[in-house]
Amino acid sequence: MTELSSARVRVPCSTSNLGAGFDTLGLALDRFLDVSFTPDSSGALRVVREGTLRALLEDETDIVAEILKRRVANVDVSGVLKMHSDIPVGRGLGASAAARVAGYDLALAVQGLPRDDAATFDSAYRQEGHGDNAAPSLFGGLRAVAGTEDGPMVMSLSLSPQVGFAYAAPSVGISTDEARRRLPEAVSHGLATVSLGRLVALLQGLAEGDADLIRIGAQDELHVPHRMALIPRASSVISAGMDAGAWAVTVSGAGSGLIAMCDQSNSEGVAKAMHQAFDEGRGDPECVGLSLRPTERGLERVEL
Numbered sequence: 001m002t003e004l005s006s007a008r009v010r011v012p013c014s015t016s017n018l019g020a021g022f023d024t025l026g027l028a029l030d031r032f033l034d035v036s037f038t039p040d041s042s043g044a045l046r047v048v049r050e051g052t053l054r055a056l057l058e059d060e061t062d063i064v065a066e067i068l069k070r071r072v073a074n075v076d077v078s079g080v081l082k083m084h085s086d087i088p089v090g091r092g093l094g095a096s097a098a099a100r101v102a103g104y105d106l107a108l109a110v111q112g113l114p115r116d117d118a119a120t121f122d123s124a125y126r127q128e129g130h131g132d133n134a135a136p137s138l139f140g141g142l143r144a145v146a147g148t149e150d151g152p153m154v155m156s157l158s159l160s161p162q163v164g165f166a167y168a169a170p171s172v173g174i175s176t177d178e179a180r181r182r183l184p185e186a187v188s189h190g191l192a193t194v195s196l197g198r199l200v201a202l203l204q205g206l207a208e209g210d211a212d213l214i215r216i217g218a219q220d221e222l223h224v225p226h227r228m229a230l231i232p233r234a235s236s237v238i239s240a241g242m243d244a245g246a247w248a249v250t251v252s253g254a255g256s257g258l259i260a261m262c263d264q265s266n267s268e269g270v271a272k273a274m275h276q277a278f279d280e281g282r283g284d285p286e287c288v289g290l291s292l293r294p295t296e297r298g299l300e301r302v303e304l
Helices: 063-071 095-110 117-128 134-139 176-181 189-208 209-217 224-228 234-243 264-279
Strands: 005-017 023-037 045-051 081-086 142-148 151-157 161-168 249-250 258-263 288-292
Touching: 005 095, 005 134, 023 095, 023 134, 023 161, 023 189, 023 288, 045 063, 063 081, 063 095, 095 117, 095 134, 117 134, 117 151, 134 142, 134 151, 151 189, 161 234, 161 264, 189 209, 209 249, 224 249, 234 249, 234 258, 234 264, 258 264, 264 288
Parallel strands: 045 081
Antiparallel strands: 005 023, 023 081, 023 142, 142 151, 161 258, 161 288, 249 258
16 A cells, blocks of 8 residues: 655646636636645544635535545545635636646645646646636646647747736625526627637737737627626726726636736736725625736645
């Protein structure tokens, strides 16, 4: 029987879609999930949740724990699984994809096995149903995922350092499954063509830091209008972000968070304005507003 080792991994959050990049585009941002495993002889796996994970219900399934138990072969997983996250859960920053990436690599690490990024991505992609969050969480940076005959292909894209990101979310999250059920089953060829043009503008705008192109590329009719109805005060928050100088504001992932693209020097002001519009003076600690920075750091194994 294989003896398990202590291990620790760290994975960034991600925003996805950014408007016209529906299910294809994602960006790693500087909020992280940090998980570690320490084996013992207790005969049970004890999960310790810290940070934003404390808000989860006691009986709610832990993605990392489930993957760890499933991927560690022929061994009783006994020890302490400690998880700390500053990623808001269920609010459009890829918390579940980060957990799937972290869980898969942690399972390799505790068995003394090297990283297998292709297998890690494939597993997350199959479980998530798309790779726009898993790709940046695993590899870092701005990433696109394209389907091929041989499976999904991940591409690294250029991002101007001039582009800043401001994020805000209400205290309530949104189920990704519920957000996806709101989408239409089919769209017209005309809408598909318009959407492709917007995606090209978005990619060029992000690469060049071009506010006008980003504004065009953030427009969307494939998913954003259908998800906006699930987000309380979304229209007023978008208006607040634009009034504060944002180039564009759209739904982050499936929501409930909104992400703004703006000049990097103005991201804190935009985040504050959006947060105030969500909170409406209530002082709700679960309502968040953050200036986020892109990160090239994807999955990392961390020394204990």
